[in-house]
Amino acid sequence: MLDDFFFRALLATLAVAAVAGPTGCVILWQRKAYFGDTMAHSALLGVVLGIILGLNPEAGVFGVAFLVAAAVVVLQRVSRLPGDTILGVLAHSTLAIGLVAMALTDNYRQYELTAYLFGDVLAVGREDLALIGLGGLFGLLVLAVIWRPLVAATLHEGLAAAEGAKPLRNQLLYMALVAAVVAVGMQVVGALLVVALMIVPAAAARTLAHTPEQMALIAVLVATLSGVLGLYGSLWFDTPTGPTIVTVAAFLFLGCLAFDGGTQRLGRSRGVRRDVVRAPEDDA
């Protein structure tokens, strides 16, 4: 079955979806959507550097994305510029430098720009798949270890630190995880859309979940469903796979939003429940 390019693409997509779901949840909680975007913008530079250094492009993307993330954190501490300014500067300069570096390399033609921008999951080979699968498992393992302290620090860094968590270490591990998702997810949906793979399923899950774990799980389900439906959809409609996957995710998000709105109108909303719960205190 692994000989079938479609089956390989399916497995690769599922592996990425499993890690992108919970990773995206934390991005939403920490309001780091543009942070992820900045990492993705630096991907082209990573590809070029990876090839120049004789590594594979994914390793280059991972390295550059992580360095950019670290640069953002450092710049936020030492400069007086607001966070979004730093992100905007870094995102677009790294993209521009990546394009320039690409043009400067000898065999410019060897780069398939569209494959990097929009992904080419149907081209995933056996070795790629093994790497993506192992990377996915490793990513989930790291997430499992840092999950509770990461959620705690997301809620309140001081609280987490006071009670024994190591927020800085966990945050660095988490940023490495985002960089890895960018590097691997780029093969599935491309650099332009890789952040959507993290954010859209998480946003869909936010409307339905009551706990962080529920949200992570629902995000994985939405991402998985988007991957499967997107792959088959791209086959059916003969559309590019990456954008099709994200389009499905967008519709699933709309569906979740509508479902949540519907239940609220039926009086099961959190707002209504809150008033019921608050009533005893009003008497006190």
Added chain:
Amino acid sequence: MPPHDSGELLIRASSVGVHRGGRWIIHDVNLEIRPGEVVTVVGPNGAGKSTLLKTLLGLYRPDAGDVVRAPGLQIGYVPPTDPVQFDLPLTVRRLMTLTSSCSADIIANALGEVGASHLSGSQVNELSHGEFQRVMLARALSRNPDLLVMDEPLRGIDFSSEAEMYQLISEVVEHRGCAALMTSHDLHYVMSRTDQVVCLNGTIRCMGAPEDTVDHPEFHQLFGTRAEAYRHVRHQCQGESLDT
């Protein structure tokens, strides 16, 4: 095992100073907290109360002096936060296991202790300030702390509920026998169970038992006899000039 002999200290701060943004937020602070002791830090806004707490908790590294915490010290921290700041889906039940897992019994007990059992299924960011502070107190208690650290536990709570909250903290601390360290920006009110009042403004201006610092107990009337709130008068501090 954390120390419970009255002789040992939970935390000792010696000549502690914290330098931020070109100035000393706090300096020359000496403070000791013993097991079971209740310490209230009062002072105006910007006096460095939160900074002192964070330094004692180990969140800030002191730029001068040092802080020693008893090995294995279990701390329950109630940070100065608003419920609406939280952007993630979180039930009160899940909040209870935020930094460490604990049994359903412990969670139920802790929530019962603060009178918040009915909130266990609620979303945290939809609680009122009063409910939220209770729940955060329960969360800290569920860790069975040797020391309860509360930064502005009355934050955002309306006047009528303040006394109730103080009464609750007082009962809980009494019942648990744990030490407690809290801040209040309100110079006037210090709970009756407080063993030590620390007047802070950059450095410790004065400290002592509340009895020594009480003026008229007219606040007993305001708060009812059970919620004995002492008026920590400025007279000890006045000479020190809190405005400097």
